[in-house]
Amino acid sequence: MPRKTMIESIRDAMDTMMERDENVVVFGEDVGFFGGVFRCTQGLQAKYGKTRCFDAPINEAGIVGAAIGMASYGLKPCVEIQFADYVYPAYDQIVSEAARLRYRSNGDFTCPMVVRMPVGGGIFGGQTHSQSPEALFTHVSGLKVVVPSNPYDAKGLLIAAIEDPDPVIFLEPKRIYNGPFDGHHDRPVTPWSKHDLGEVPDGHYTVPLGKAIKRREGSQLTILTYGTMVYVAEAAAAEHNIDAEIIDLRTLLPLDLETIIESVSKTGRCVVVHEATLTSGFGAELAALVQEHCFYKLEAPVARVAGWDTPYPHAQEWDYFPGPSRVGRALVETLEGL
Amino acid sequence: MSDNGSVEFGPLSLHVPEPAVRPGGTPDFSNVTFPDAGSVRRPDVDTNPEDMRDLAFSIIRVLNPEGEAVGPWANLLTDDQLVEGLRHMMTLRTFDARMQIAQRQGKTSFYMQHLGEEAVSCAFRKALVQGDMNFPTYRQAGLLIAGGYPMVEMMCQIYSNERDPLKGRQLPIMYSSKEHGFFSISGNLATQYIQGVGWAMASAIKKDSKIAAAWIGDGSTAESDFHAALVFASTYKAPVVLNIVNNQWAISTFQGIARGGSGTFAARGLGFGIPALRVDGNDYLAVFAVAQWATERARRNLGPTLVEYVTYRAGAHSTSDDPSAYRPKMESEAWPLGDPIVRLKNHLIARGAWSEERHTQTEAEILDTVIAAQKEAESFGTLHAGGKPSARDMFEGVYEQMPPHLRRQRQQAGV
Numbered sequence: 001m002p003r004k005t006m007i008e009s010i011r012d013a014m015d016t017m018m019e020r021d022e023n024v025v026v027f028g029e030d031v032g033f034f035g036g037v038f039r040c041t042q043g044l045q046a047k048y049g050k051t052r053c054f055d056a057p058i059n060e061a062g063i064v065g066a067a068i069g070m071a072s073y074g075l076k077p078c079v080e081i082q083f084a085d086y087v088y089p090a091y092d093q094i095v096s097e098a099a100r101l102r103y104r105s106n107g108d109f110t111c112p113m114v115v116r117m118p119v120g121g122g123i124f125g126g127q128t129h130s131q132s133p134e135a136l137f138t139h140v141s142g143l144k145v146v147v148p149s150n151p152y153d154a155k156g157l158l159i160a161a162i163e164d165p166d167p168v169i170f171l172e173p174k175r176i177y178n179g180p181f182d183g184h185h186d187r188p189v190t191p192w193s194k195h196d197l198g199e200v201p202d203g204h205y206t207v208p209l210g211k212a213i214k215r216r217e218g219s220q221l222t223i224l225t226y227g228t229m230v231y232v233a234e235a236a237a238a239e240h241n242i243d244a245e246i247i248d249l250r251t252l253l254p255l256d257l258e259t260i261i262e263s264v265s266k267t268g269r270c271v272v273v274h275e276a277t278l279t280s281g282f283g284a285e286l287a288a289l290v291q292e293h294c295f296y297k298l299e300a301p302v303a304r305v306a307g308w309d310t311p312y313p314h315a316q317e318w319d320y321f322p323g324p325s326r327v328g329r330a331l332v333e334t335l336e337g338l
Numbered sequence: 339m340s341d342n343g344s345v346e347f348g349p350l351s352l353h354v355p356e357p358a359v360r361p362g363g364t365p366d367f368s369n370v371t372f373p374d375a376g377s378v379r380r381p382d383v384d385t386n387p388e389d390m391r392d393l394a395f396s397i398i399r400v401l402n403p404e405g406e407a408v409g410p411w412a413n414l415l416t417d418d419q420l421v422e423g424l425r426h427m428m429t430l431r432t433f434d435a436r437m438q439i440a441q442r443q444g445k446t447s448f449y450m451q452h453l454g455e456e457a458v459s460c461a462f463r464k465a466l467v468q469g470d471m472n473f474p475t476y477r478q479a480g481l482l483i484a485g486g487y488p489m490v491e492m493m494c495q496i497y498s499n500e501r502d503p504l505k506g507r508q509l510p511i512m513y514s515s516k517e518h519g520f521f522s523i524s525g526n527l528a529t530q531y532i533q534g535v536g537w538a539m540a541s542a543i544k545k546d547s548k549i550a551a552a553w554i555g556d557g558s559t560a561e562s563d564f565h566a567a568l569v570f571a572s573t574y575k576a577p578v579v580l581n582i583v584n585n586q587w588a589i590s591t592f593q594g595i596a597r598g599g600s601g602t603f604a605a606r607g608l609g610f611g612i613p614a615l616r617v618d619g620n621d622y623l624a625v626f627a628v629a630q631w632a633t634e635r636a637r638r639n640l641g642p643t644l645v646e647y648v649t650y651r652a653g654a655h656s657t658s659d660d661p662s663a664y665r666p667k668m669e670s671e672a673w674p675l676g677d678p679i680v681r682l683k684n685h686l687i688a689r690g691a692w693s694e695e696r697h698t699q700t701e702a703e704i705l706d707t708v709i710a711a712q713k714e715a716e717s718f719g720t721l722h723a724g725g726k727p728s729a730r731d732m733f734e735g736v737y738e739q740m741p742p743h744l745r746r747q748r749q750q751a752g753v
């Protein structure tokens with residue numbers, strides 16, 4: 001089976017869907033002729049023409065607002081925000097419009113749209129190229145929120161997102177575009193071409209929204225995580241010889257609560273790991289749900305490892321990023337806690 | 339109502355603008371008209387905006403092909419001032435070249451240069467005085483160089499080292515200096531255009547005499563914040579100069595995508611009743627003359643002016659970009675407005691105030707100065723080596739007083 005980077009598999013998903021469905025259109029800043037600053041849309045304009053894949057003016061509110069208009073017409077826009085850090089001008093369009101269109105019009109108008117954007121740190125991008133704003137979207141009723149962690153899932157989830165009848169926020173951890181990253185920034189990165197999850201089937205397949213996956217079966221504790229942090233969690237567990245069950249949530253909303261409950265009920269311990277800032281982060285939601293559903297099975301408090309509650313710094317990237325040593329410490333403490 | 343719309347005029351089609359040439363093609367600016375130097379009138383600063391709409395569609399130029407300064411916008415600067423301007427532009431270019439190399443050597447993560455656009459920020463700065471405030475983008479470091487901000491401090495910021503005035507928190511080149519009239523650069527495009535208007539309104543509310551200058555690129559004028567700035571500036575006649583640096587490109591996107599059907603970016607001001615001027619951005623004398631005109635309007639409480647600097651981004655967008663993927667390699671050489679340094683140099687030589695020898699000598703002097711500054715900056719560390727800001731600094735400055743949750747997190751981090 002061909003191996004692809006996450007960039008190639010995301011492109012493949014859009015290509016597959018543009019080929020199958022002429023209503024799929026792709027646009028955003030620099031996505032047309034150039035193919036996007038991360039090259040996710042490279043070649044799509046040449047293949048499908050400039051009315052199916054085109055450059056947008058630099059106006060994120062405009063990009064999402066126009067996508068909503070197109071979606072309500074019957075197209076399936078899959079738009080790119082160059083970095084998640086630049087999505088805020090579009091926040092009103094997403095929150096007040098896309099998310100509520102179906103509800104307020106009682107289904108008269110709907111918004112089958114995907115908003116893709118790179119998220120996360122680890123690239124020395126400073127405060128404007130590193131943020132993880134997922135909780136700003138999971139807090140909004142009417143949105144679905146997806147975070148893939150590998151090329152196979154990225155393609156399958158993006159196809160499912162494009163086919164979904166509701167607006168989907170598709171967050172792409174840019175640090176793992178070219179290979180998994182375990183947080184050891186001083187070690188070479190394995191490219192996806194050397195990784196099993198880099199195997200991406202040709203053509204159409206989906207990874208359903210709302211289904212988590214166990215990356216590792218284990219008995220001692222459950223790690224709930226997604227995106228880049230899946231690999232950091234794997235490394236931390238291995239380095240501390242902890243038999244962790246690692247759950248890659250893949251979709252934050254709708255959330256696969258069954259898989260979570262089943263696992264935590266079995267292990268009795270739970271650590272939540274994400275890059276985004278701690279306070280009111282998605283980890284708070286996960287910790288609350290685990291507490292509600294598994295309280296009598298828990299043998300230790302639910303722990304959270306997250307980004308510090310500061311803007312994302314530049315020079316102090318590795319003091320900020322919740323790497324394997326911080327995650328490892330939380331795993332050990334959760335195991336020792338009675 | 340039919341479900342298919344009216345059939346009277348046949349099917350619709352979507353218009354998507356395209357640049358004249360792409361890689362592999364021959365650069366061609368023959369369809370762009372550049373008025374002769376000296377041909378554009380200079381109205382009095384208190385002229386009714388309605389009576390100078392033509393200036394939004396022309397290009398104010400002072401230097402002619404022979405290197406002479408001609409027309410009503412000429413003769414504002416002395417030889418010494420022009421030599422100083424030339425040195426500023428040469429310094430900025432040398433600074434850029436050294437920092438580009440430093441980035442490639444891994445001494446910092448990122449850099450953005452000004453190649454071809456040096457005149458805009460260097461000349462504009464000379465129309466400002468202490469107390470005025472710029473709300474710049476990442477491509478106006480000439481405001482700092484021409485304003486006497488120490489290069490060593492700029493470099494320490496770029497290196498995120500132990501002397502970085504911003505404590506390693508901000509991306510390279512996102513400088514901040516209130517003292518030097520340089521508002522902290524955010525990195526989010528266009529957000530600061532409207533803030534510049536608000537700052538200028540504050541000066542008027544307080545009956546002060548300070549003015550603001552807001553800056554934006556051609557591509558970023560598409561942002562809603564640009565339009566917010568224009569309506570506020572127009573409504574309150576804010577003492578602000580609204581600068582648009584049209585360097586033809588926004589990363590890979592040509593200016594037609596942001597401009598749309600409007601003839602020029604300057605013309606955006608007309609619907610708001612804001613006087614709008616276009617100027618040759620590669621002509622130091624013209625940039626200064628227009629900057630002086632617009633700042634005088636602001637100082638006389640006559641309100642905002644929109645200025646479009648017509649220039650060309652001769653280099654890559656940033657160190658993460660390779661323009662050969664989206665525009666012809668020779669396009670910058672074909673750019674009809676030439677190079678701002680060469681043009682000012684030729685003018686000074688034509689005036690008898692400069693020579694090839696002095697130029698070469700100055701080039702060498704400037705290189706020495708920049709290298710000395712770089713050595714000093716590097717003695718305080720570079721991004722991955724030597725002195726760095728502490729992890730403790732990361733927790734400071736989020737609030738004036740650190741709240742308990744951050745104190746706890748800092749403790750947890752063990753710093």
Ligand SMILES: Cc1ncc(C[n+]2csc(CCOP(=O)(O)OP(=O)(O)O)c2C)c(N)n1
Binds near residue numbers: 058557585589
């Ligand atoms: C709100 C926002 N959207 C997108 C970006 C990414 N971005 C950085 S620079 C740039 C192009 C800006 O072009 P222009 O305004 O013409 O300025 P120039 O770089 O040419 O000086 C883009 C899209 C950003 N920084 N902020």
Ligand SMILES: [Mg+2]
Binds near residue numbers: 556557584586651
């Ligand atoms: Mg530009």
